[in-house]
Amino acid sequence: MRNEERESSSRVFRFAPSPNGFLHLGHAYSALLNFSLARACGGRFLLRIEDIDKGRARAEFEAAIYEDLAWLGLDWERPVRRQSEHFDDYARALERLDAMGLLYACDCKRSDIAHVAAARADWPRDPDGAPLYPGTCRNKPRRPAREVLAQGGVALRLDMARAVARAGEAVNWRERRPPGSTDAVALVDARPAQWGDVVLARKDTPASYHIAVVVDDALQGVTDVVRGRDLFQATSVHRLLQRLLDLPEPAYLHHDLVVDPSGEKLAKSRGSETLRALRRQGVSAQEVRRLVGV
Template sequence: MSFITRFAPSPTGPLHLGHAYSALLALHQARLSGGRFLLRIEDIDRARSRARWEAQIYDDLAWLGISWETPVMRQSDNMPAYNSALRALWSQGLLYACQCNRRDILAAASAPQEGAPLTGPDGVIYPGTCRDLPRDPGVEMPKDKALRLDLRAAAEVFSGPLSYVETGRPGPPQTVTADIAALQQSAGDVVVARRDMGTSYHLSVVIDDAAQQISDVVRGEDLAEATMIHVLLQHLLGLPVPRYHHHRLIRDEAGRRLAKRDDARAIATYREAGATPQDIRCMVGL
């Protein structure tokens, strides 16, 4: 299998040191393997995505000495592929419409009989409020409601164990396994299409990785708990499962992982202060 990886930032703010580490690590692994490094702009959040942030992504990466193949995939151009995948899942009875908002979910999950609400990759685990409402896979898929993946129905379609190869841990690659029952407990029925986006991170990343023939996903360890969701979607949609390398996170002095709102750690801030690309590499341990 040829090595193909990607760096996939969202243009919703400036790139910070954590992004630099992830992009440089992915590029290094691609070069070490004689493979390919791709760039993808994950701009499905149209309310927060900005052209100026996308332009700065290109500028910061080029300044770091990172080059990529063109054309660059942009998720906003790929909506037909996401819609096609959603229709396929809907027609199999694997999705249901959900009209709950965050407050509804928290209230239901915090009910006395439920105990303390559990959290998963998307925050509070959905308690299944809308799962048993009447639905008909033969009618048109609704566009004004969120769509959730029904893990109980998915277990009837795919009964095998879920697994992927993890290359980001010390030692040789390891096979990580789980079953859908465990996924129900740890993640719940996740949203695969948000009402204001028409898709979600979970669905889009799976479709895009397959479209770009990604063999190795290099990303932060904070996304590791979402990986089994992606593996399940890959099986349900008949897509290949890549290898995953979940790397350490770059944190601040207090041990908190960096976020885009932390402009003090933005690559552009260091550039303006006179830092060099080699300085950035040293800061992130490369």
């Protein structure tokens, strides 16, 4: 077997929705794109259920994910990884970061941070527009991560300055181009410091999206992370964590977002029309594929 054939057959793609609402056209596009890219290179396609937010995840939404994706004509490997069944994996990763001296407990509320930020018109903000954490708890006596989460009422934050220093040389990632592009891949410099001291765990959510996604991708052997442009900046944090935890580096492709007539991205929180609603209206899976261009 030629090297390029061997590389293609070992590529692993995944679609990882959260069961906190019904899927819409934006989800359909991402799932279909991952599935088609995996099939085109003879690779593998995985489905992962990101139900780590136990307060919002619902069994009926998870069941609907399987139903909607099957209706679209997708198939995936079994068993499906469900994040809620793997908290120990994330705890081990947090303990490794803790052993490096990179985590600290924080009992500040969002309102506390907003109050501090309001005192300055030029207070720095993260890529999502939220005010950066002012470091109020950064220099308090540190306690073991497990002890912090067990006692509750606090979060675990990553000491970003220490983490970047620990990572050593500059962190970057390979950004693949969509099919048909002239350049196959670009090298993107990561800028994790723009996120400040990100939260990696809370009592009610013992692992944040950031830590869970890098651990899951590593354990599942994901080689290609294909997801929306809205997560492009978050990749800086993910690449930093991968470096710190000595995890494999996948290639990334951040695709365009499906938007509504007003130009806003589709979102569950905005009540965007769901695939189930379209199906009830008589829209076929083939028509959905045509609508999203996959």
